[in-house]
Amino acid sequence: MNDDVVLSARQITVKFDDHLILNHISFDVVRGSTLAIIGPNGAGKTVLFKVLLGLIPYEGTVSWAPDVRIGYVPQKLSVGRDLPLTVFEFLKFKEEDPEKIKELLQSVGFKKEQTSHIHNDLRVLQTRIGSLSGGELQRVLIAYALLGDPQVLLFDEPTSGIDIAGEETMYSLIHNIQREKNLTILFISHELEIVYKHAGNVLCLNKERICFGTPKKVINQESLFKLYGEDTHVYKHHEH
Amino acid sequence: MSTSIMNTNFVLLLLVGAFVGAASGRLGSFMVLKRMSLVGDALSHVALPGIAVAITFGFHPMVGALLALLSAVLGIWYLGEHSEVYPEALVGVVFTASLAVGILLTPEPELFEALFGNIEKMVPVDALVVLAAASAIFMATRAISKKLLLSIVSDELATSGGVDMPKLNLIYLLLVGFVVALGVKFLGTLLTGALVIVPAAAAKNLAKNMQSYWRLSSLFGVISASAGILIAKFFTIPSGPAVVLVAVGLFLASYIFKERKKPSPGRP
Numbered sequence: 390m391n392d393d394v395v396l397s398a399r400q401i402t403v404k405f406d407d408h409l410i411l412n413h414i415s416f417d418v419v420r421g422s423t424l425a426i427i428g429p430n431g432a433g434k435t436v437l438f439k440v441l442l443g444l445i446p447y448e449g450t451v452s453w454a455p456d457v458r459i460g461y462v463p464q465k466l467s468v469g470r471d472l473p474l475t476v477f478e479f480l481k482f483k484e485e486d487p488e489k490i491k492e493l494l495q496s497v498g499f500k501k502e503q504t505s506h507i508h509n510d511l512r513v514l515q516t517r518i519g520s521l522s523g524g525e526l527q528r529v530l531i532a533y534a535l536l537g538d539p540q541v542l543l544f545d546e547p548t549s550g551i552d553i554a555g556e557e558t559m560y561s562l563i564h565n566i567q568r569e570k571n572l573t574i575l576f577i578s579h580e581l582e583i584v585y586k587h588a589g590n591v592l593c594l595n596k597e598r599i600c601f602g603t604p605k606k607v608i609n610q611e612s613l614f615k616l617y618g619e620d621t622h623v624y625k626h627h628e629h
Numbered sequence: 630m631s632t633s634i635m636n637t638n639f640v641l642l643l644l645v646g647a648f649v650g651a652a653s654g655r656l657g658s659f660m661v662l663k664r665m666s667l668v669g670d671a672l673s674h675v676a677l678p679g680i681a682v683a684i685t686f687g688f689h690p691m692v693g694a695l696l697a698l699l700s701a702v703l704g705i706w707y708l709g710e711h712s713e714v715y716p717e718a719l720v721g722v723v724f725t726a727s728l729a730v731g732i733l734l735t736p737e738p739e740l741f742e743a744l745f746g747n748i749e750k751m752v753p754v755d756a757l758v759v760l761a762a763a764s765a766i767f768m769a770t771r772a773i774s775k776k777l778l779l780s781i782v783s784d785e786l787a788t789s790g791g792v793d794m795p796k797l798n799l800i801y802l803l804l805v806g807f808v809v810a811l812g813v814k815f816l817g818t819l820l821t822g823a824l825v826i827v828p829a830a831a832a833k834n835l836a837k838n839m840q841s842y843w844r845l846s847s848l849f850g851v852i853s854a855s856a857g858i859l860i861a862k863f864f865t866i867p868s869g870p871a872v873v874l875v876a877v878g879l880f881l882a883s884y885i886f887k888e889r890k891k892p893s894p895g896r897p
Contacts, residue, residue, distance in 0.1 A: 442789045461789045466782055472662060473836040474782065482779055482790075515838075518782070533786075 395420045400449040412597045423574045425588035432595045434577045460534030464545040470519035477514035483536040497528040544576035641756045646854035648763035654850025655770045657829035670822030671724035673809045675701040677731025677818040694813045698806040746869035748815030817869040827876035834883035
């Protein structure tokens with residue numbers, strides 16, 4: 390494996406019973422780059438992440454650079470509002486030092502000084518995980534992933550359940566973190582606009598690898614048709 | 630209270646209750662979070678045929694209960710790991726069946742005691758074994774608490790963080806099996822599950838965070854068991870129902886407290 394390559398996936402195939410979920414997927418990810426994975430619902434995007442994390446059985450090979458530390462930000466957690474686990478207790482799974490936890494929470498957008506809502510500043514530490522909104526939880530999950538001091542971050546749809554304004558903030562946040570820590574980022578997205586703006590490479594997935602390369606080159610009428618079916622058109626980036 | 634009640638032996642029995650209550654409460658806190666409350670309850674029924682077989686062949690009832698529980702735990706674990714949907718109906722069928730078989734097999738004179746418990750029958754050697762075992766269970770539960778909690782929050786985060794989930798689940802279920810086996814003597818096979826579930830459920834009503842949840846679960850377990858045993862002694866009633874009713878009383882009180890403190894609708 391080339392020194393610049395942090396992840397090399399070869400001929401990944403996943404079947405659930407006799408149902409083919411992923412069919413011979415191969416790609417490389419270069420250190421410090423950003424790869425977007427796009428595709429329709431049921432295309433196998435989350436399954437591919439689970440393969441990369443070693444959570445489910447698969448055929449093929451996944452080679453990570455030796456000793457690489459991987460952070461994973463899941464789409465959501467399976468917790469109810471009634472779980473008495475606070476944000477602080479959750480983050481303490483990975484880090485004992487409260488100062489380091491506070492520092493990291495500030496880097497994902499929680500304010501040090503008190504704001505009008507306790508969920509927006511460090512007082513969020515004492516609130517329950519289950520009472521956070523989608524965006525708040527996502528930022529806490531990012532902080533959790535960053536606590537392991539990872540070199541690679543895997544994001545499963547960083548903006549699901551977040552409004553458009555929050556979405557842009559989330560990506561700027563991810564972008565800043567990436568620049569600061571020279572991270573390699575893999576993210577799953579539904580939004581082509583986000584992909585154009587933030588990804589160096591894109592992997593189009595619909596059980597098979599439909600395209601792979603820079604977004605400008607590989608996202609076109611043909612690949613979109615293969616991904617989403619008839620009624621799609623090339624979607625050029627435009628400002629809101 | 631007369632001195633005849635508070636003799637050394639009785640103090641030892643109270644200690645047994647307190648230790649088993651603490652261990653049950655701590656373990657039960659996860660049972661409640663994992664939405665496995667009814668499994669814990671049903672599991673205790675499995676002890677009955679084990680006790681029956683032990684009495685029939687003349688070995689210690691607690692050993693029989695333990696063996697029956699261990700095989701049930703292995704069964705639950707295997708089904709949990711190897712099937713997509715948790716086989717709830719199957720658990721219900723197997724456990725009620727074992728209760729029915731147990732009732733038929735257990736000799737009549739011992740049946741009432743096996744079903745509802747009687748801590749008076751516990752000899753000091755048994756009591757010391759139970760004390761040691763309950764302490765070990767409590768410590769073991771503490772040791773795996775962090776991993777268990779993370780697995781409840783997200784099994785993906787747990788697995789990608791290096792937690793061996795099947796192994797963790799097996800250890801957890803084994804601990805539940807052990808604690809139920811300890812409780813069977815003074816709570817009986819019908820009611821032991823309650824000491825795992827009810828104190829933890831009461832604690833959840835009041836807990837602000839996990840630390841207080843764990844502390845309250847153990848504390849309510851201790852209070853239920855010791856107060857129940859005292860009441861049973863005082864009114865000469867079986868210890869099992871007394872313990873369970875104290876626990877249920879705590880639950881009701883905690884529930885009323887929670888409802889009265891409920892914030893207005895919207896986010897807290």
